[in-house]
Amino acid sequence: MQRQRVIIRTIGVATAVALAATACGPQKTEPAGSAAAVSSSPTAGSSPEASPSTDNKPGEASASPSASSSASASASASPSASASPSVKQLMANGDENEQVRELQARLRQLKLMSVAPTGFYGSKTTAAVKSFQSKNGLNGTGGVDEATWKKIQGASKKPTADELRPSTVNEVDAPDPRCMQGRVMCISKESRTLAWMIDGKVVSTMDVRFGSENTPTREGVFNVGWKAKEWTSTLYHTPMPYAMFFSGGQAVHFSADFAARGYNGASHGCVNVRDKGKLSALFDQVQVGDKVVVYW
Template sequence: MGDIRRRGVVALGVTGLVAPLTLALTTAPAQAATNCTTQAGPYQKQAEKFLGRPVDGKQSAADCRAIKAFQDTHGITPDTGYAGPVTWGVMDLVSKQRAAGNNPNKDGRCPVNKGRIACVNLTLQLSWIQDGKKVVYGPVPVRTGRKGYVTRTGLKKVYWRDLHHVSTLYNVPMPYSQFFDGGQAFHSVGLSMWNPPGSHGCVNMTTKDAQTYWSLLRTGDDVFVYGRKPGT
């Protein structure tokens, strides 16, 4: 992916999810002048419960405002307050990420015999850095490859770091790039980590997290990617 001279690949595109992409985004019904739908979506009750609203499965003005605010925060469009599959997919993922708590490797999937290693759980869209069994940073939410551009799994190594990288394929900045697999890299983006549908293969991070990864990782450090991103 990208020019072999720079091995750049961007994860910006219409990129990150987190919602089941196999489910088409349902077009919201007719909307009020406030750009807020008056009709309940197929995941109305689930959305109400997630947002701490009264769970009755009926769309109220307050329900719509709460769902719309969630959509705006997470880069979900259209942001009409309609509880469709994409919106619920993001809510469900956020819930699972929260449940992972401070012990993201409790299933032991990421190797603990490699010393310092960056782990990426595609299923939960989480990443962290551990040293042996000790988590030294994270877990943090990430945004990985969408369908057709999946982030490849397996044990890899950081092979090249470029603080001010610019993708030669998409001509967009990729700050704090740390490449680990044929053009796929950790790097920061100015988007929500839950903004669907996903990157073009890179592991997107917030600027803060990408800066910390830059300070903690070195060329030659291991990276382990496993699981499967919802919808890919």
Template sequence: MRSTRRTTGALAAAAALAVVCAGCTVQPSDGEGGSPVRVGQPGDKPSGTASAKPEPTATTGPPGDDAKPAPKKAEVLWSRGDTGRDVREIQARLRQVAWLFDGPTGTYDDLTERAVEGFQGKRGLPKTGRMDSVTWQRLLKMTREPGKWDLYLMGGQPAAEPDPRCLTGRVLCVDKTSRTLRWMVGGRTLTTVSVRFGSQYTPTREGVFQVYWKSRDHHSTLYDSPMPYAMFFSGGQAVHYSSDFAARGYGGASHGCVNVRDERAIADLFDQVRNGDKVVVSW
């Protein structure tokens, strides 16, 4: 009789346990001596640990972002003092976008430097005045390939072969055809600059002359205009810096003088040339 009660009680306990665990599945433990692991059923909420995202690090950045390398410093390709065909192309392209109004001359001078600086500033680039790789690519995209006319026939053509009279001594060798002035010593060209001359009504005289007077801060009383770094060679005609030439290019003319537009170049030239040095002006 006692045995029958125990059996009946055990059956009742088993039935109650079955009701409590309805809808549950018991799996083996997740490790030796561990507790059983409950497997979720439809309708259960996720635990939140299975889909946790990795924390960003200093090297990877936020998840999903590609690591971005630090931007490279733009390489300087051309700067003030450089010369050659590439500089002519820079100047020709700057003319196309109205940042330079005369030339090309083939010399990276102060006008070119200011034009590049303006171009850079307009486009949010560092205003260095030097033609770096980033500025160059931007200029290429905005302009077309210049032709020979653009490079040479808008003023500032390549310097012509020097007049034979320029091959000896110390000479300011001025050529009207190419609109250039060579500073030559012993037949060797030390400096070449672009120049402009007088109009048909006030022509620049041709021939062989000598520098007879130098005046660093000269001011013309006849025309009431400045003539810095003037080196007089024939009456009132002189080689000198012209701010008008620097601003307007070949759109203007002198009153007979040989105008130089690169102020730094003429300042250096003024310090080298002596009274008595030869001046040759030819076609």
């Protein structure tokens, strides 16, 4: 059946086709790694497990009972010899891995986070960890050392698969300052939401998902270059209804795969929306030239 493509754009057909050559489709699996794949997202790889840190306070290392000769030698030692080692962090701001996802699910159980787990350790996770630390007599660093992790594990239960990757609607993140003026699709990677905003006011919101580590969704400030109510990726041959292209072949579009599989999948760089009705209404409102902000 011949597919009718309706394209709303301000550029010529040849340019539109050239841009669409990088259009993305859903990824069934996330490949292990590609030499050509370069991630622009501020992620840190999976952090190695840190060894248990001591609870010694400064000076305690030389305070243990010993022979008089040893005590004398300790007394004459340089101050650095008695200083305790720095506390090693298991997880901290900027990390992205499955342990962070578990941390976020546990913090959600404790009512310290309202957004769904993303696996990325950002500002909301840092604030939630600080809150937990202050309530439990721990050093409020916002990072997770072994003492903090053990306390969180003791106060919560092992998350279920649904808790780690819920299909419920996500809470909208605080808008990036760059979203506060004009007509903007304000897209948060941390809360996995898109907020359609006009002059600083949220008009509508919807859940979104992004590309994998190997095919990341670009971050920054963009503009809608052209729109296509019906479009099919020329690279991946998958439908991209209600596509609004903002960075080369990357677009905001409806994804049937996202609607069916949720966050168990990923795009090839596009911003997938799973609520077709909401996106249809948004598509009618967004104009070519409107701003798009993608941020953590």
